[in-house]
Amino acid sequence: MRAIPLLTLLLSGWFALPAHADEAQDWLTRLGRAEQQQSFQGTFVYERNGSFSTHDIWHRVQDGQVRERLLQLDGSAQEVVRLDGRTQCVSGTLVAGLGNSRDAPSRALDPQKLNQFYELAVIGKSRVAGRNAVIVSITPRDQYRYGFELHLDRETALPLKSLLLNDQGQLLERFQFTRLNTSVVPDDRELQPSNDCTPIAVANSKAPEVQSTETWHMEWLPPGFQLTNTSARKDTQTKATVDSLMYEDGLARFSVFLEPISDASVTETRTQLGPTVAVSRRLNTVDGEMMVTVVGEIPIGTAERIALSVRGEKKPAAQP
Amino acid sequence: MSRDALQESLSAVMDNEADELELRRVLNAFDDAETRDTWSRYQVARAVMHKDLLIPRLDIAAAVSAALADEAVPAKAARGPWRSLGRLAVAASVTVAVLAGVRLYNQDEIAGAELAQQTQQPVMAGPQVKGPAVLAGYKESADTTGPMANGVLQGQSGWQDQRLPGYLRQHAQESALKGTESALPYARAASLENR
Structure with missing residues (x-):
């Protein structure tokens, strides 16, 4: 009988969710739709430890087609053009063979799913880029992921500001509009890629796809993370096959890279670059020693645990 | 032992400043319902002072003792291999009680941390405005730099x-x-x- 008050206490923790959780879900649903429905152009800044950059964005929704162009304004002119969520061209160094991965349909923000692993709440209002905004906090329910603070435009629900916070509330990265215009639709000229933008199709053909010889699985994954992509490519320098797997929980992502190593002096490492952490560990397999590297926007403890839980299994003979 | 001395010891334990002797004194006196009452009053007072969320009073110590009392009787009567099994049962029930308590406290902690985070937010944006224009932003995560x-x-x-x-x-x-x-x-x- 003593267990009953205990149990109700435990359960009340779940039911005592603030009433504005629903409101937060509505805002995130609106956010998911906004980018499919709203044309805009603007300028934003991105800041993380050791880097501060400014970018222009043009986003046009016309005849059911979403066309978007992003251009970095300082330093090198990084550029991306996307059509309906598919990247058309990029500038700068694209990792060889990157686009080889089958175009998995990019999933829209799903507040219902997010709610399982994050606590969603409207925590106030603010003003960003001269526009009124509502603040939605996305707080992880466990210690395996980071939290977000989103400032959404009151009028269109577009994200005006996004902060990534660790468990101590420290700021890991900032994304923030300084100017946003939702009334003028970008014209063709503004959405036209520059000559430096390399079409994805061309970049891909340079690196043929390779088959990996082992299948990998994780003995432990943080709850809610699902495999969304696997790929194998031959490294241009070492000629070794690098397998990669990408996982996401609807908001956060991490990649696991696996590469054979021959050099015994290679050391394990852990490092953090703004929001992104990288942890590498040695792993003994039937094929010899491998290096497992976990890279992602997750706490270092999570990455470490994932790196420890990778297991390899020799694939049965390759299919004809 | 005087009531006052005991209360002083209780307070010391609560603030994590008790020495070995005081801790023993408190533990010895803990069977006393009045002492436990004082203890939980102190907890509430402390929670209010620290602006923590109030949790309904829950006497884990009493729950554990009661669980022990309930379980120990059949264990004593048993002989041979059953005896050790009984002990196991006691250990298990104590573990359950303790785990349940820990879970509760953790929940409280999380809720507290969230509050702290929310109140921190204006502070976080603060240095951005007051401090030197760009560098202030980098300070916040400087200690996480690898x-x-x-x-x-x-x-x-x-x-x-x-x-x-x-x-x-x-x-x-x-x-x-x-x-x-x-x-x-x-x-x-x-x-x-x-x-």
Whole structure:
């Protein structure tokens, strides 16, 4: 009988969710739709430890087609053009063979799913880029992921500001509009890629796809993370096959890279670059020693645990 | 032992400043319902002072003692192998009681931390405005910096030096290629190229 008050206490923790959780879900649903429905152009800044950059964005929704162009304004002119969520061209160094991965349909923000692993709440209002905004906090329910603070435009629900916070509330990265215009639709000229933008199709053909010889699985994954992509490519320098797997929980992502190593002096490492952490560990397999590297926007403890839980299994003979 | 001395010891235990002797004194007196009452009153007072969330009073000590009392009787009567099994049962029930308590306290802690986070937010944005224009922003996460300040691997050589930047780039670009949700993954990938 003593267990009953205990149990109700435990359960009340779940039911005592603030009433504005629903409101937060509505805002995130609106956010998911906004980018499919709203044309805009603007300028934003991105800041993380050791880097501060400014970018222009043009986003046009016309005849059911979403066309978007992003251009970095300082330093090198990084550029991306996307059509309906598919990247058309990029500038700068694209990792060889990157686009080889089958175009998995990019999933829209799903507040219902997010709610399982994050606590969603409207925590106030603010003003960003001269526009009124509502603040939605996305707080992880466990210690395996980071939290977000989103400032959404009151009028269109577009994200005006996004902060990534660790468990101590420290700021890991900032994304923030300084100017946003939702009334003028970008014209063709503004959405036209520059000559430096390399079409994805061309970049891909340079690196043929390779088959990996082992299948990998994780003995432990943080709850809610699902495999969304696997790929194998031959490294241009070492000629070794690098397998990669990408996982996401609807908001956060991490990649696991696996590469054979021959050099015994290679050391394990852990490092953090703004929001992104990288942890590498040695792993003994039937094929010899491998290096497992976990890279992602997750706490270092999570990455470490994932790196420890990778297991390899020799694939049965390759299919004809 | 005087009531006052005991209360002083209780207070010391609560503040984590009790010495061995005081701790023993409190533990000995803890069977007394009045002492436990004082203890929980102190807890409430402390919670109010620290602006923690109030949890309904829950006497874990009493629950554990009661569980022990309930379980120990059949264990005593048993002989041979059953005896040790009985002990196991006691241990299990104590574990359950303690775990339940820990879970409760953790929940409280999380809720408290959330509150702290929310109240911290204006402070976080503060240095941005008051401090020197750009550098202030970097301070906040300065202590989480690894050897990769400024996006360049420092003090490392060999394998990591060659491979990690490539992995970071691949992860960022793959995220950017997939991500339609916002320009954030793109911005992350672009920031890696700014060296």
